[in-house]
Amino acid sequence: MKNIYTIFSLQNRLKQMLARLPIVFLLFAVFATTTFEARAQSGLCDPATPFFVVDLSASPGGTWVSPSVIRNDNCCGTSSPDRCIEFEITLNASTVAINFNIASGAVPPGSMFYQINCGPPVAVGTPICISGPGPHTLTFCKPGNNTNTYSITAIPEPDASPPVIASNTCPTGIWVQGLVAGTITWSDITSGTGLYNSYLSCTNCSNPIVTPVPGHPAFVDYQVCGTVDAGACSGDLFFCDTVRVNMFDPLVASVNPNPASFCEGDAGVQLTGSSTGGFGTINYTWFNSSWTQLGAGANYFATAAGTYYFVVTDDMNGTCPGDTVVVVVTEHSSPLITIDPGTAGVCDGTPVTLTASGANTYVWSPITNLSPTTGSVVVATPSTTTTYTVTGTDVFGCTGTQSVLITIFPLPPVDAGPDQEICLGESAQLQGSGAWIYNWTPTATLNNPDIANPIATPLVTTTYYLTGLAPGNNVIFNGDFEAGNVGFTTDYFYSSNLMPEGYYYITNNPNNTHPNFANCQDHTPAPGTQMMVVNGAPVPNQDVWCQNVAVSPNTMYAFSTWVTSVHPTNPAVLQFSINSVLLGAPFTATTTTCDWNQFYEVWNSGASTTAQICIVNQNVIRSGNDFALDDISFAPICSNIDSVTVVVNPNPNISITPANPAICQGESATLTASSDVPGTTFLWSNGATTASIVVNPASTTTYSVTGTANGCTGSASVNVTVYPNPVLSLISSATAICNGGSASITVSSSIP
Numbered sequence: 001m002k003n004i005y006t007i008f009s010l011q012n013r014l015k016q017m018l019a020r021l022p023i024v025f026l027l028f029a030v031f032a033t034t035t036f037e038a039r040a041q042s043g044l045c046d047p048a049t050p051f052f053v054v055d056l057s058a059s060p061g062g063t064w065v066s067p068s069v070i071r072n073d074n075c076c077g078t079s080s081p082d083r084c085i086e087f088e089i090t091l092n093a094s095t096v097a098i099n100f101n102i103a104s105g106a107v108p109p110g111s112m113f114y115q116i117n118c119g120p121p122v123a124v125g126t127p128i129c130i131s132g133p134g135p136h137t138l139t140f141c142k143p144g145n146n147t148n149t150y151s152i153t154a155i156p157e158p159d160a161s162p163p164v165i166a167s168n169t170c171p172t173g174i175w176v177q178g179l180v181a182g183t184i185t186w187s188d189i190t191s192g193t194g195l196y197n198s199y200l201s202c203t204n205c206s207n208p209i210v211t212p213v214p215g216h217p218a219f220v221d222y223q224v225c226g227t228v229d230a231g232a233c234s235g236d237l238f239f240c241d242t243v244r245v246n247m248f249d250p251l252v253a254s255v256n257p258n259p260a261s262f263c264e265g266d267a268g269v270q271l272t273g274s275s276t277g278g279f280g281t282i283n284y285t286w287f288n289s290s291w292t293q294l295g296a297g298a299n300y301f302a303t304a305a306g307t308y309y310f311v312v313t314d315d316m317n318g319t320c321p322g323d324t325v326v327v328v329v330t331e332h333s334s335p336l337i338t339i340d341p342g343t344a345g346v347c348d349g350t351p352v353t354l355t356a357s358g359a360n361t362y363v364w365s366p367i368t369n370l371s372p373t374t375g376s377v378v379v380a381t382p383s384t385t386t387t388y389t390v391t392g393t394d395v396f397g398c399t400g401t402q403s404v405l406i407t408i409f410p411l412p413p414v415d416a417g418p419d420q421e422i423c424l425g426e427s428a429q430l431q432g433s434g435a436w437i438y439n440w441t442p443t444a445t446l447n448n449p450d451i452a453n454p455i456a457t458p459l460v461t462t463t464y465y466l467t468g469l470a471p472g473n474n475v476i477f478n479g480d481f482e483a484g485n486v487g488f489t490t491d492y493f494y495s496s497n498l499m500p501e502g503y504y505y506i507t508n509n510p511n512n513t514h515p516n517f518a519n520c521q522d523h524t525p526a527p528g529t530q531m532m533v534v535n536g537a538p539v540p541n542q543d544v545w546c547q548n549v550a551v552s553p554n555t556m557y558a559f560s561t562w563v564t565s566v567h568p569t570n571p572a573v574l575q576f577s578i579n580s581v582l583l584g585a586p587f588t589a590t591t592t593t594c595d596w597n598q599f600y601e602v603w604n605s606g607a608s609t610t611a612q613i614c615i616v617n618q619n620v621i622r623s624g625n626d627f628a629l630d631d632i633s634f635a636p637i638c639s640n641i642d643s644v645t646v647v648v649n650p651n652p653n654i655s656i657t658p659a660n661p662a663i664c665q666g667e668s669a670t671l672t673a674s675s676d677v678p679g680t681t682f683l684w685s686n687g688a689t690t691a692s693i694v695v696n697p698a699s700t701t702t703y704s705v706t707g708t709a710n711g712c713t714g715s716a717s718v719n720v721t722v723y724p725n726p727v728l729s730l731i732s733s734a735t736a737i738c739n740g741g742s743a744s745i746t747v748s749s750s751i752p
Contacts, residue, residue: 042137044118045086046073049139052087057133060094060156061177065103068147075139076118084141089152090134096178097127097155097230100138105148114140127155129233155230160241164210165279169250170320171201171211174243178234179206179226187223189242196220199245212247219246249277253312253323260302261330263398268303271327273310280315287311305331335359335394337402341609343550345407345475347638351381352406352552359392359400382406409472409638412436416466416644423712427457428646435468435640436558456646463645471558471635475549476613479632480522481506481530491543492534501622502537504544506530510566510628517566518593523630536572536617536625541582544574546614549634551605556637559613560600562630565589570624576601577614586618589627596630602637649710652677656705662721668696669720677709685717697722726751 041051049072054064071083078084089098100114101124113121114128117137122128130136138152158178166172176184186203188196199220201209210220222243231237253275262269273284275298286300287293289307294300302308306329313322337358344352356362356376367373369382380388389403417431432438432452440449445462447455456464478487485494485506492504498513508529510517522528534544551557559578565571571589575582584601605611613634619625652675661669672692673682684693685704695703697720704717727750734743 041088042086044137045075045084045139048073049075050085052085054087054089054152056095056098056152056154057090057092059154060092060159061154063151063153066150068105068149070145070147071140071142072145075141076115078141081143082141083143083145084139085150087138087150087152088134089136089138091130091132091136091154092156093133094157094159095130095133095154096157096233097129098136098138099125099127099153099155100140101125101151101153103149103151106146107148108142108144108146110142112140112142114138127230127233129230155233157234158228158236158239158241160224161243163244163246165246165248165316165320166199166210166212167248167250167277167279167320168212168214168216170316171209172245173207173209174222174224174245175207176224176226176239176241177206178229179239180229181206183227185225187225188220189223190217190220196222210245212245214249216247219244221245246279248279251278251282251312251314251316251320251323252276253310253325255310255325255327258325259328259330261332261396262302263332263396264334268301269329271300271302271308271310271329273298273300273312273325275312275323278312278314278316279320283313283317285311285313302327302329305329332394332396332398334398335392335400337390337392337400339388339390339402339404341404341550341552343405343407344552345409345473345550345636346552346555347409347472347636348383348411349381350552350555351379354378354380354388354390354404356390356392356402358402359394361393362390363393364388364390380406382408384408407473409636411638411640412468412470414466414468414640414642416464416642419645419647421647421649421711422458423649423710424459424651427455429453429455430464430466430644430646432466432468432642434470435466436470437468437637439467439469441465441467458646458648461645461647463643465641465643467639467641469556469637469639471560471633472638474633474635475551476547476632476634479634480524480528480630481532482528484530487547489543489546491539492537498533498535498626501535501625502539504532504534507533510626514566514626517626520564520566520594520628523562523564523596528630531628531630533566533628534572534626536619536627538620538622538625540616540618540620541577542617543577544615544617545629545632546612547634548610548612551608551611552636553605553607553609555605557603557605557634558600558637559583559603559634560598561615561632562596562598563587563589564596564628564630565591565593565626566628567624567626568593569626570619570621572625572627573617573619574599574615574627575618577616578603578611579608580612582616649712650677651712652680652707652709652714654680654682654705654707654714654716656703656716656718659718660721661718662723663696665698665722665724666696667722668694670694671703671705671718671720673705673707673716675707675709675714677707677712680707680709680714682707695720724751 050069056062071085074082075084112124114124115121156177160176161174164172184204188194197203199210199212225240228234228236228239256272260269284298286295287309308327310325335358340355346352362376364370364373364378370378370380385407387403387405391399391401393399413434415433420428422428438452440446443449445456445458492502495503496505505513509519510533511519513533522531559576568591571591573586573588575586587599655674657672663669682691683689683706700721702717702719706713706715729748731746732743737743
């Protein structure tokens, strides 16, 4: 066995490649380097003998075929009718014999011989041993003038491939030379069973291709044997050798992530390359879409979107293909996050549902008074004005943020007043305050539940609940016009000269705009000074003032304005409008100039998150209609609740015992007062404060007592009858009698 090498020289690889080239290509290559001379060159032939220079030095084995030619003249001492042809041959150092044949054309009859350097004749088609690369002169002579082509075949010394490397994506040829075709056999001697013969494209040819399959061993040794083509020249009639085929897995590259992306604002994305398989040293190179090299190494940080190529090669580069991975890098824009509503103003304690969109996942902050803290829909119940921020992440991992300001309007300082106590049958006036609109419950014992101070006449102790409503913070910008002519729209024209109808001006005095207008102050002259003065046009539903505002869904709002006439004729008739829908009834300014009056309507936002609020003209009379607006307000109505208890104390029921006392003159009687209310105090008509008193009237007398319990009183009275004592008188029939005598005595009373 010849030596087996793991790594072989470039010369040997070229040798293999040449051995795998089609024979026609070799012939063409040899033919292309062949020189034809029209006259003899060696001096062994006559001058007219055709002469060819044949170079077979590139390979120890190969065949050269001449162009069509007619033999002529003589060589090596021949004579007519022989006609000859001459070839000057240069051979490879490993060539041991050559063989000469007629390749095409009519074959001359009879025996045919060729000679080397005019040596012994050798039958055409029989190899002749050659020593050294030459040049050697081959001559062929035969009668006739046939047109023929001739082949000269170099026969190498028996030899086989050096060690080679192969994979299933990079098949490699192995070869044997110098053996007789048909006698060549290749056998796997590694498996012991011939298993790996299946890797060979053929087992009886001189140039099989080795194609490993997955699961191959690290190497396979193939034994090649056959009959030596020029055994007489090499000294061996039979030849065997072993060729080792080192095997490796195909080079497979990968990139993670692929495809790759990074987000707007990020520096880029890390591309991590790797590979499996391959042979020897693995090399990594990165290119852009123009195949400009960007870097070497397995990893690359892509800072721009585009197409990148990750090329992986090994020590087989140039012979076996490497692997290339196409990586598309995309730069994703940050997701556009929106929050509905975009802003909100609510009363303290009112929850606000916030809905985010534009991403896949959401995280909110701050988490205070927020439930839940993740997800597209959260409910916020802040106790103070708070800005909530949501960070949304899309499917690419890119983030965007959006914020929403929730303004908290304080609740009105509703006060239902102090608790009160009354006696049954009395009334109490409730003392509500701190609101704009009042509503009391329960209503049955109130004279009016919708005022601040209703009169309550409960029969039993009752707790009354006061729900007070008042506008929160004004959401209108420049509703007092102190910022000038900004923040609103109107169908009227702006001018300091309000002589024409349909014009307005922002000023501190209506008289500055029209000589017939009154000198009026701002509605709130300290600190305000500015107002909107209007010379109204007789066009119904024409916008005098409009502004777009954000609103919270399902919230009550109060829309109000202060109005005064600046000329008494035909005062303004105005109406509120929201989202082009008229609200409430028209309202009319007084005829008194500079008499500011407030008008308002209440509106529920429903599902709306924005509103166009307007004050429109409804006066269709051309003359007059001159007015001023100030302190326009649009505010959520906040409510608060307070309670008051009216304690109803019962009036005590008083009784006196005995009920009908009678005494004789000079006697006394005890009177005792009692009450059904414990703790009752008593005051008798005689000034006594005890429950029982002793009386001795001289005549029949009425006594009364008042009982007091928890501030409530009851009374009772009783008559004490006084009977006079009777006066007796005696009348005797005699004033003196004798012993044994008698007298008549008569008694009489003053009381019948």
